[in-house]
Amino acid sequence: MPDMTTKNRKRSEQIFARGREVLVGGVDSPVRAFGAVGGTPVVADHAAGAQLWDADGNAYLDYVCSWGALVLGHAHPEIVAALAEQARRGTSYGMTTELEVELATLLRKGFPSLERVRFVCSGTEATMTAIRLARAATGRDLIVKFEGCYHGHGDGFLSKSGSGLATFGIAASPGVPQATAALTLNAVYNDLASVERLFSAHAEAIAAVIVEPVAANMGVVPPAPGFLAGLRELTRRHGALLIFDEVITGFRLCFGGAQTLYGVEPDLTTLGKIIGGGLPAAAYGGSRELMERMAPVGPVYQAGTLSGNPLAMRAGIETLKRLMAPGFYEELEEKGKVLAEGICGALAESGRVGQVQRAGSLLTLFFAEEPVRDYEGAKGSDTKSFAAFFHAMLDRGVLLPPSQFEAWFVSAAHTQENIRQTIAACRESLEALRA
Numbered sequence: 001m002p003d004m005t006t007k008n009r010k011r012s013e014q015i016f017a018r019g020r021e022v023l024v025g026g027v028d029s030p031v032r033a034f035g036a037v038g039g040t041p042v043v044a045d046h047a048a049g050a051q052l053w054d055a056d057g058n059a060y061l062d063y064v065c066s067w068g069a070l071v072l073g074h075a076h077p078e079i080v081a082a083l084a085e086q087a088r089r090g091t092s093y094g095m096t097t098e099l100e101v102e103l104a105t106l107l108r109k110g111f112p113s114l115e116r117v118r119f120v121c122s123g124t125e126a127t128m129t130a131i132r133l134a135r136a137a138t139g140r141d142l143i144v145k146f147e148g149c150y151h152g153h154g155d156g157f158l159s160k161s162g163s164g165l166a167t168f169g170i171a172a173s174p175g176v177p178q179a180t181a182a183l184t185l186n187a188v189y190n191d192l193a194s195v196e197r198l199f200s201a202h203a204e205a206i207a208a209v210i211v212e213p214v215a216a217n218m219g220v221v222p223p224a225p226g227f228l229a230g231l232r233e234l235t236r237r238h239g240a241l242l243i244f245d246e247v248i249t250g251f252r253l254c255f256g257g258a259q260t261l262y263g264v265e266p267d268l269t270t271l272g273k274i275i276g277g278g279l280p281a282a283a284y285g286g287s288r289e290l291m292e293r294m295a296p297v298g299p300v301y302q303a304g305t306l307s308g309n310p311l312a313m314r315a316g317i318e319t320l321k322r323l324m325a326p327g328f329y330e331e332l333e334e335k336g337k338v339l340a341e342g343i344c345g346a347l348a349e350s351g352r353v354g355q356v357q358r359a360g361s362l363l364t365l366f367f368a369e370e371p372v373r374d375y376e377g378a379k380g381s382d383t384k385s386f387a388a389f390f391h392a393m394l395d396r397g398v399l400l401p402p403s404q405f406e407a408w409f410v411s412a413a414h415t416q417e418n419i420r421q422t423i424a425a426c427r428e429s430l431e432a433l434r435a
Ligand SMILES: *Cc1c(COP(=O)(O)O)cnc(C)c1O
Pocket: 121, 122, 123, 124, 125, 127, 150, 151, 152, 153, 212, 217, 245, 246, 247, 248, 272, 273, 282
């Protein structure tokens, strides 16, 4: 287990300094720069199971797990072997493979609403295309999203979109044409009345409502009872499509999605992260009727050189097969629960007020006075305390997502012992905040 002293990160610092000379901000995705917590970003060297080692050889218990993609943890030996075998057979063909058919079949097992799917390389591509399809199918232009929900970096999604933008205090992004931004309407998460108002104000102009069925990009905010069913009813009544962005929740909470768990079926679903098993794969899908508007069957265009990449398909198949093992999700749920209870206990001991919000193996400790139901609530958190807590945890060998507005991801590779160590680190870290 990692030591309890402030770590030597000299080599990481050097690599990051060199990185800044060639990569924008030293990173390829903004949150990796640790902007919200300060200090030298972790420069990853290698990882196995629940542990990640930085360039200086320091070990961390990893609760980022590639932002949730690695539900089985890092470098699962059998998946690594399958990938090595696939690499020898070729890494990309630009032709259809049986692997795509197999992974699509597995997706449909978990998501009966996916009569047809299309694989792409990133969640961003999946959500962008789902919106294009929704507009084509309805002949309408407006999109409703929720403040604090993140759907990738497509132009139309970059307003009040939680996660990285919240971390950096960016409300909307320059470079998005005003005409495009004007087509996105923001509603309040867990507030059906706010959606209803938008439908009243823009009758027969809204193509789709897109939502994270469990919000995980403003920190974890589960849907209030009736919220998802209410969205289903409202969209149906107004002739709009309902899109569940299950890029995080897909195969995270059960073998299926939040739609399985909450019994609400959307028109379109987007998937990513877990379905690629740590390689770049994502997908969108829905009813045959809707999906067959896409080329080559229909006129709506979308394509990709590396779409359905055989390495990514293989990683996805091998991952999903293991998720079907009896008791897999019960065990993961139990770990999430023990961790959440442990953090609550540590909070109580420390006399600090915080909110531990959880859905299965997704959880966030908000430094907030009240339970967080929406983006306003999330933004009210004490991000300074979070930053101090983050570093106290890092010093104790626990790598949390470096922002208050992200979910911690527990993987199947985290052992009960790891969870106990994490709770102990939490207790010490909260204590250290008092000092
Ligand atoms: C990560 C994420 C995306 C974007 O996926 P990328 O693969 O990073 O483009 C979209 N929606 C949700 C809910 C996500 O968490």
